[in-house]
Amino acid sequence: MYTRNIEKAPRSVVCSGKPTFGDFRGIPDYFDIRKLKQPFSLMKLPSFITDSRIRTNLSFSFLTDDYLGVAEIIDAHYFGFAEITIWEKESARKLSYRSFIVFRKRLIPYKLKSGMCKSLRTKRRFTIRWNYDTGNFSAVCRLKGDSVRPNTYFSFSADLHDKTCAVHTSVIPAPLMRRCAAVHHCAPVLKGTLTGNFFVKNGKELAANVHSLGFFTIRRSYYRLRLHSYALTVLGTADNKNIRFNLYTSNQDPVDSDLYNENVLFTDGESTPLPPVTITHPYGLLDRWIIQDTENMIDLSFTPLSDTVRKESILILRTEYHTIYGKCEGSIRDKNGELFTVKDLCAIAKKKYLRL
Template sequence: MYKRDILPSRPSPVEEGNPIFGTWTKAFDDVNLLSIKHPFSTHLPKFIKKYRIKEWQSFQIQNDTYYLTVVVSNVRYFRIAQVFVWNKESKEKLLFRKVLPFGAWKLPRSLSNAAFTSRSYGFYIRIHNWLDADLIELDLDVEPTKKRPSFTAHLELDFARQKTTPMVTHLPFSERRSMYSFKAMTSVRGDLVFGGQHLSFSPERTAGLFFDYKGFFPYRMRHLWCNGFSYHEDKQLFGFSIAEGQTRDTFRYNENALWFKGELTPLPPVKITMPEGPESDWVIQDLEGMVDLTFTPQETIRFGFNYFVAHSEYIAPFGVYNGMLVTRDGIQIPVRNLWGTGEKLYLRV
């Protein structure tokens, strides 16, 4: 059975200018990758190193009927905010995306008690990361257009309700270049107003995933993510977040996580394949016998651009997972029509 060391909590993933790689279960007090000494082979001014760091926060929230994804990302040369709401029954959807030049957004270095706010024409978002109070709050307001209904939301991710264990990782691209991630699964409560309809999300039936990423990602970044989650038959949170990227020594250092009955199982590295392309079945498997999944897309988001200094291709299907997962204690969990997402990202910037 695959085992990965869980390290004692620490205030930062950087110590005296040196990156500390590993897996933890408590958020850092401060994540400042610019404090790493000599992340590149040549000496670069601080402002250039800053422009090599990409960062984002994202949410995936769903109940029996609705699936909501929200992401705010800062890749320095431009910023992206995206909101997608999908009714799994009627197939009604809302997609809002705003791309802004340059990296004026400053995402928090700490999740203890810090907020991010952005207001622009037709759009407002506020994220209050407040892990000191076992809470993350998300406020959204998207104004209507001729082709898109209005959307307003206030949602609270309640970390105290079921006490699920988060996963925190700091992973190497090279000896001194790295990426950090915080992943957590929680129950969610709140309200949505979508197309004139008022919807209440109860924590007994609404689950969510929260992600926080920062990293010296490669100039040509390639990353795959697979996320699925819901409530299990016993009304306990159940979900997973699995990725395949460009980090090194993935047997010791990876971001793959399974949550079952509040407990975290670090999963081994996986191989994600799409034999017939990203809009057909995805196959997710490991070599340790803990991950064997098939993802079947139902609805796909595509986004891309090609500017002078940047190129992006992003494909994000919504769909269902089937297969088997195994916990660290050897418990086999059948996965049957579990709603989730896949994400395929290529970014050159």
């Protein structure tokens, strides 16, 4: 059975200019990868050049009885971008809100044990805060609508000390040992409120108190000049257990991806490191995807239902992001050999192209 050693989390993901590679339980104090020695060549370059190749992503996903949502926040040093998308599970209808955040030196903090990510723009207000010492987590978002999108509000909280909440941190080469990517996952059970004119039934606006599954990820990495990546996040219930898992692959996967990767499965408070996967869509981007490994632990298919596309082109900078809602089916196995049958679970797939 495939496995990776899980060790006690270090104080920092970078110590004395060198990455601390591995998989860790617990939470490092510092999540800063800027102080690596010579990350790009044998010649030492100024830090403002090497630091410009670092990008940080924060993703918060939630699943209720009727809706699936994701808040994706990108920190590119002095500016940021946020996109919040909510889908109705039954019909795949969606709401998407976007916001540029400028003149912010640090949108996603370097301290991991406690932190806050927020934007106070009048039409796009959100605050995501966490504190692993006290066990508090909250995500509050107030989105002002327009002629085609209604006002939307959600507020969720979670107890990070609850036994059903699990965390997992990975530090992996990107793709060489001189550079690294640090990834932190947290899988809490949420409670809160989701309201808005979009959520109307029989002419009445819903303002429901909901219990839901959450998935929270921070990823900080050195990037190549051209990046192609695929990611799949799945939330739901399989064989009477709450499961959440995240699968990721890109053109800067570590050379030894069996030893170092960020794929992980959460089942009722237990985490399982997963093997590297191959994600393909041989019938087209909006047709069935196939996700498999070579260890007989992952055999999945993903059927897209709704695609949200974001394209930007500024001089030599070009980005193309696809955030796709769909359903996932197949099977996945945990570290104890227990097989979970995945049937009609909600999933968010992401296909990204970035040219710096």
